[in-house]
Amino acid sequence: MSVRTGSRASQTHAQSTAEVPPAVVGRSVWALAWRRLRRDRMAMISLGVIVLIILLAIGAPLVAAVTGHPPNQQYRTAGLSPEGLPMPPSSKFWLGTDDLGRDILVRIAYGARISLLVGVVATGITVVTGAVVGLISGFFGGWIDSVLARLIDVILSLPFILLAIALVSITGPSLTVTILVIGFFSWAAVARIVRGQVFSIREREYIQAARVIGVRPWRIMFVEILPNVMAPVIVYASLLVPVVIVTQATLSYLGLGLAPPTADWGGMLSDAQGYYTTSWWFIIFPGLALVITTLAFNLFGDSVRDAFDPRAEQLVESWGE
Amino acid sequence: MWGYLLRRILQGVFVLWLITVAVFALFFLVPNNVARTLAGRQATPKTIAIVEHRLGLDQPAWKQYLTFLNNAIHGNLGYDYYHQVPVTHVIGQAFPITLSLALGAAVIWMVLGVFSGVLSAVHPRSVADRSVTGFALFFYSMPSFLLGIMMIYLLYYRLTLAGITWFPAGDYVPFSQDPKSWAQHMILPWFTLALLLAATYTRLTRSSMLDVLGEDYIRTARAKGLKERRVIYRHALRSALTPVVTQFGIDIGQLIGGVVVVETVFSLPGLGKTAVDAINQQDLPVIIGVVLIAAAAVVIANIVVDFAYAALDPRVRLA
Numbered sequence: 001m002s003v004r005t006g007s008r009a010s011q012t013h014a015q016s017t018a019e020v021p022p023a024v025v026g027r028s029v030w031a032l033a034w035r036r037l038r039r040d041r042m043a044m045i046s047l048g049v050i051v052l053i054i055l056l057a058i059g060a061p062l063v064a065a066v067t068g069h070p071p072n073q074q075y076r077t078a079g080l081s082p083e084g085l086p087m088p089p090s091s092k093f094w095l096g097t098d099d100l101g102r103d104i105l106v107r108i109a110y111g112a113r114i115s116l117l118v119g120v121v122a123t124g125i126t127v128v129t130g131a132v133v134g135l136i137s138g139f140f141g142g143w144i145d146s147v148l149a150r151l152i153d154v155i156l157s158l159p160f161i162l163l164a165i166a167l168v169s170i171t172g173p174s175l176t177v178t179i180l181v182i183g184f185f186s187w188a189a190v191a192r193i194v195r196g197q198v199f200s201i202r203e204r205e206y207i208q209a210a211r212v213i214g215v216r217p218w219r220i221m222f223v224e225i226l227p228n229v230m231a232p233v234i235v236y237a238s239l240l241v242p243v244v245i246v247t248q249a250t251l252s253y254l255g256l257g258l259a260p261p262t263a264d265w266g267g268m269l270s271d272a273q274g275y276y277t278t279s280w281w282f283i284i285f286p287g288l289a290l291v292i293t294t295l296a297f298n299l300f301g302d303s304v305r306d307a308f309d310p311r312a313e314q315l316v317e318s319w320g321e
Numbered sequence: 322m323w324g325y326l327l328r329r330i331l332q333g334v335f336v337l338w339l340i341t342v343a344v345f346a347l348f349f350l351v352p353n354n355v356a357r358t359l360a361g362r363q364a365t366p367k368t369i370a371i372v373e374h375r376l377g378l379d380q381p382a383w384k385q386y387l388t389f390l391n392n393a394i395h396g397n398l399g400y401d402y403y404h405q406v407p408v409t410h411v412i413g414q415a416f417p418i419t420l421s422l423a424l425g426a427a428v429i430w431m432v433l434g435v436f437s438g439v440l441s442a443v444h445p446r447s448v449a450d451r452s453v454t455g456f457a458l459f460f461y462s463m464p465s466f467l468l469g470i471m472m473i474y475l476l477y478y479r480l481t482l483a484g485i486t487w488f489p490a491g492d493y494v495p496f497s498q499d500p501k502s503w504a505q506h507m508i509l510p511w512f513t514l515a516l517l518l519a520a521t522y523t524r525l526t527r528s529s530m531l532d533v534l535g536e537d538y539i540r541t542a543r544a545k546g547l548k549e550r551r552v553i554y555r556h557a558l559r560s561a562l563t564p565v566v567t568q569f570g571i572d573i574g575q576l577i578g579g580v581v582v583v584e585t586v587f588s589l590p591g592l593g594k595t596a597v598d599a600i601n602q603q604d605l606p607v608i609i610g611v612v613l614i615a616a617a618a619v620v621i622a623n624i625v626v627d628f629a630y631a632a633l634d635p636r637v638r639l640a
Contacts, residue, residue, distance in 0.1 A: 154336050157623065159615035161581045162596050163344075166608065169600050170347055246464045250582055253466045254597065269467060276474045283474070287467050294462040302458075 029231055029308070036307040043303030049296035057112035064110075067094070069103035071110045072261045076101050086279040096281035099271055104282065107263035108289045114264040115293060118179055118248040119241045125183035126244075127237045130190025131229070135221050137191065138198025149195070155188035161250070168256040175258060178251055182244055190236060197229040231308045238304040242297035249290055265290045329627070333620035340616050341390070341609060348605050349382040358602075359403065376402055389609070398613075399606035401599075408610040411595060416614075418493050419591035421503070422510055422583065423576035427569070429515035434522025435558075435565065441523065442530030442561075443553060453523060461520035469513045469586030476509060493589050510587045514580060518572060525568055529561040563633050567626050574622020578615025 027035075037043050056063070064070050080101040081087055089096045095105040137148035164181045171177045201207065202225065210220050251257055252266025260267075265286050272283040359372050373379045377388065392399060398408035437457070441450040460468070477490040488509050494502040533539065534557055542552045579593030588594070592611050599607035 150332075153332070154339055157336055157616060157619045158340065159575070159578050159612060159619065162579060162593070162600075162612055162615055165581070165597060165600050166344070166347060166612075242462060246462075249464050250466060253464075254582070254585065266464075266466075269470065273470055276470065277478060280474075283470060287471070290464060290467065291459075291462055294464075295459065298458055298462050 033231075033304075033307040037303060040303045040307065042299055043307070046296040046299035046303070049292065050300060053112055053293055053296070054116060056109050057116050060106070060109040060113060064106045067103055067106055069093075069106050071106045071263050072102065074100045074102055086275060086282050088279070089281055095285045096279065098268065098282055099275060099279075104268075104285055107268060108265070108286055110263040111265040111268060111286065112289065112293070114175070114258065114262070115245045115248065115290070118175070118182070119245040119297075122179045122182040122186070122244045122248075123237050123240045125179065126186040126240060127190055127233055129183065129187040131194050131226070131233055133187065134191040134194025135198055135226065135229075138195040139202055139217070139221050139225065145195075148191070152188040152191050152195075155185065156192075158185065160185045164251060165254060165256060168251065173251075173256050173258060178248055178257065181251075182247055186240065186244070190233065193232055193236060194229050197232060198225055201225050201228055235301075235305045235308050239298070239301035242294040242301065245290075245294055245297065326624070326628075329624045333617070333624065336620060337613060337616055340612060341393070342386075344609050344612055345382065345386050345389070345605075348603070348608070389606075393613075398610045401607045402604050403602065408606045411607055412592065412610055412614055415590060415592045415595040415611075417495070418589050419577060419579055419584070419593065421493075421496065421507060422514065422580055422589060422591060423573060425504075425507055425511045426514035426518070426576075427573060429511055430519040430522060431569065433515065433519040435526050435562075437519070438523045438526025439530055439553065439558060441527040442534060445531065450527075454527070457520040457523040459520075460516045461524070463517065465513065465517050465582045466586050468517060469510075469583055472509045472513050473586070490587070492587075493591075510583050510589060513586070514576070514583050521568065521572075522565060525565055526561065529564050530557060533557045533561040563630065566629055566633060570622045570626035570629060571619075574619045575615075577618040577622075579611060 060071070069075070075097065078087075078092065078101070080097065086099055086101070087093055087097045093103050093105070095103075095108065098104055098107065133148055133152075137145045137152075164185065167181050168177055207220060207224055210224050215224070248257070249264075249266030249269070252264050253270045255270065257267045258264055268286040269283065269290070272279070272286065275282050359376075364372075370379070377385055380388070389399060396409070398412075400407055401411055437453045441453045444450055473490050476488045480487060487505075489506050490509070492506055494506050496503045534553075539552060539557055542556045543549075547556075579596055580591060581593035581597060583589075584591045584594040585597060592614065596608060596611040596615075598604075599611065
């Protein structure tokens with residue numbers, strides 16, 4: 001599972017402070033990227049949608065309070081038809097009920113918490129692990145680099161979904177396991193990007209200068225080099241979030257998500273699959289929630305990439321089937 | 322070049338060996354209840370012990386591993402725990418199904434992806450470009466299982482209700498038995514997989530074409546009066562396809578090892594579904610067999626990609 005981002009996001013060292021004419025203000029890469037992002041209409045719309053989804057997740061208990069339906073409460077009489085089938089959207093259940101007579105709207109709101117939590121935390125773990133391994137590998141070189149580079153190759157050639165299923169079936173499904181499994185299989189791609197960047201940066205004069213005046217290696221790595229490889233990492237991370245959200249939903253769909261009463265979008269869709277002939281709302285609404293979320297993150301990620309490297313019209317690799 | 326090939330193959334074998342160790346270690350980390358399941362509910366500990374002995378599960382893990390390794394080197398991947406069928410046979414049954422799915426989908430996604438990408442790049446920022454890019458992003462954001470369910474709902478269920486029975490919802494008919502029925506049963510799975518992947522290829526082709534179309538030799542080709550169609554398809558597309566071919570190799574390698582989700586949605590008993598079932602039953606020999614095939618497919622695809630890259634781009638040297 002990996003995202004491929006622009007390989008040419010190499011303007012990381014463009015941080016030059018002009019001193020002579022006082023009218024020119026030195027802007028960092030970050031300030032420039034943010035300026036471009038703010039002018040990008042699509043970026044602001046998708047950011048707005050993301051903020052709405054975050055609010056939905058935070059406000060899930062509020063949604064439950066307004067509708068009066070706790071997420072795991074089964075309404076066996078009001079929420080199910082006489083034949084025991086889900087009820088269509090109505091004034092009582094705005095988005096209908098599921099196969100156990102639970103309120104779909106409330107469960108979508110609670111499901112947003114899972115998707116966002118996994119999306120953000122797993123991406124964070126992936127990026128931090130990948131960046132540290134990539135830094136060490138690229139900075140020290142030699143046998144350390146050989147070993148780590150080989151390890152990266154191995155991880156990248158593993159059949160991700162199969163091994164994820166095997167791991168989860170052994171440990172039993174849980175939120176922590178899902179996050180760790182996704183992180184474990186994803187960090188290698190980040191490490192490879194960072195390693196490549198570090199290779200080109202570590203020979204620069206200012207790094208040699210730092211060595212000469214006796215700066216400690218870890219300080220050079222994290223203080224001198226790291227900030228200069230952050231741009232491609234940020235771009236990669238913003239495109240990784242939707243991939244992670246889809247992966248989590250897929251694991252849930254395959255029955256490796258979370259223990260049953262917990263509401264999460266992949267699990268809801270897995271339950272809904274048996275009811276597509278009778279209850280379209282059961283499948284459409286969680287499906288829409290999932291697609292809108294990933295679409296918003298993808299649009300935003302594309303804009304972040306363009307903001308950091310306006311030249312790069314780049315590609316995103318599929319997430320391992 | 323031969324030295325390079327040899328080194329890559331040795332590295333690949335090393336990766337495969339690591340994977341067998343990892344899967345074995347994972348399997349023996351938790352107590353398995355294969356023998357208990359096989360012996361039945363009423364079985365006495367003695368019966369269970371006999372079953373364990375017959376399967377070799379009473380041996381220490383390292384000994385079982387060595388036996389496996391020795392057999393594997395001789396082309397025998399063992400027997401599945403439940404029906405005593407050779408694992409090579411189980412894989413042989415599932416492989417044509419996965420291959421049908423992956424290759425059929427590949428044709429569709431390459432045609433869709435490359436042509437929409439070219440269309441997009443030739444008229445950047447046009448209505449066509451914007452709609453192609455939008456569609457691509459939509460399918461890219463779509464989880465495969467959701468697209469599969471939607472396909473079944475709209476093209477199987479709704480159409481069948483409307484009296485149009487063009488698309489069956491799943492099941493596999495071997496090509497040798499009835500080619501027409503084979504294709505008909507595969508259409509929905511093919512398009513599910515193809516639409517998801519085509520999105521990547523559209524984006525890839527578009528960006529690569531945009532780069533190439535800005536090159537000097539394209540201006541030269543136009544300046545000497547070549548037809549636009551010839552400039553685009555002969556001159557530009559040819560070199561723009563290099564990254565597309567790379568991506569294609571990687572994707573095909575991954576898919577041939579099992580298309581877990583699409584196979585599950587359409588209940589196609591290919592490698593992916595076989596593996597998922599085996600994992601649920603703790604059927605170690607089958608799990609290892611399929612994971613090995615899947616990893617081997619990726620390793621081989623990567624090597625082929627490197628060589629294809631060198632063939633397509635004369636600047637690349639393999640060393």
